Amino acid sequence: MRRSPPIVPANDDCDVYLMLDDFGSLGRSWRETDEQSTDRAAIIQDLLEGQYNNPVRVIAFNTAEGWSRDVSEDIADELAQLRDLKGQDIPASLEDFIDRHSSGPTGAASVAAPRRRMKVCARCDNTRWVCENHPDRPWLGEEACDCGGAGEPCPVCNPADADNPPVMPEGFVADLPSEEDK
Numbered sequence: 001m002r003r004s005p006p007i008v009p010a011n012d013d014c015d016v017y018l019m020l021d022d023f024g025s026l027g028r029s030w031r032e033t034d035e036q037s038t039d040r041a042a043i044i045q046d047l048l049e050g051q052y053n054n055p056v057r058v059i060a061f062n063t064a065e066g067w068s069r070d071v072s073e074d075i076a077d078e079l080a081q082l083r084d085l086k087g088q089d090i091p092a093s094l095e096d097f098i099d100r101h102s103s104g105p106t107g108a109a110s111v112a113a114p115r116r117r118m119k120v121c122a123r124c125d126n127t128r129w130v131c132e133n134h135p136d137r138p139w140l141g142e143e144a145c146d147c148g149g150a151g152e153p154c155p156v157c158n159p160a161d162a163d164n165p166p167v168m169p170e171g172f173v174a175d176l177p178s179e180e181d182k
Contacts, residue, residue: 011167013064015136017043017071022054040123044078050091076101077122081156124154128167140169 016038019031031052036042043058058075061068076098082088083098086163090098124130127140140151153159153166160166 013061013062015039015060015134017047017060018074019043019055020055020057020059021052022056025035025125028056040075041097044082047075047079047094047097048082048090050090050093052093054093055097064070072097072101073103074122077103078156081121120155121155121157124158126157127169128154128158130154159168176180 006059016176018033018038019041020028021031022028033042033046037046040060046052057070057072059068060071068161079090079094080098080102083090121128123136123138124177125141127138127139127144127145129139129140130153131137131145131149133147134145135155137143137145137153139149151169158166158169
């Protein structure tokens with residue numbers, strides 16, 4: 001008899017995200033996914049790629065920390081930010097999800113009025129920095145990750161590349177010599 005793989009990951013100190021999808025007359029189902037595709041970034045990417053029929057709800061859990069919760073609002077807010085701040089194309093199936101779960105004025109319900117930008121980044125809690133080990137958690141502030149990992153720029157509201165450095169945290173002092181000091 002073939003056994004189903006366990007949904008608890010081998011490395012149980014990680015956040016796992018699962019999507020409830022609606023298949024219309026066929027019913028609803030928690031979507032099956034491989035272990036490497038259960039983090040927040042993978043769920044966001046899968047949503048943006050239209051890999052879900054009609055997303056209903058996203059739950060997250062961490063067995064090592066002993067918690068689980070509905071993160072649909074957080075995910076909807078992040079998708080709305082990608083759409084509104086970055087101009088990211090959002091599949092039509094996501095507009096209903098954003099309308100149902102977003103905490104801000106977004107989606108098809110606000111077509112008559114211009115879309116307003118979100119005031120809070122759902123990923124970093126407006127700190128502009130996330131934990132390098134847990135990139136779905138803020139690195140600074142009241143909700144900061146306490147794993148002791150380094151921080152990195154939030155990919156949603158503080159993207160950086162070689163030509164555009166990230167906004168640094170308040171009070172940040174570089175301890176490396178600059179090019180001019182060499």
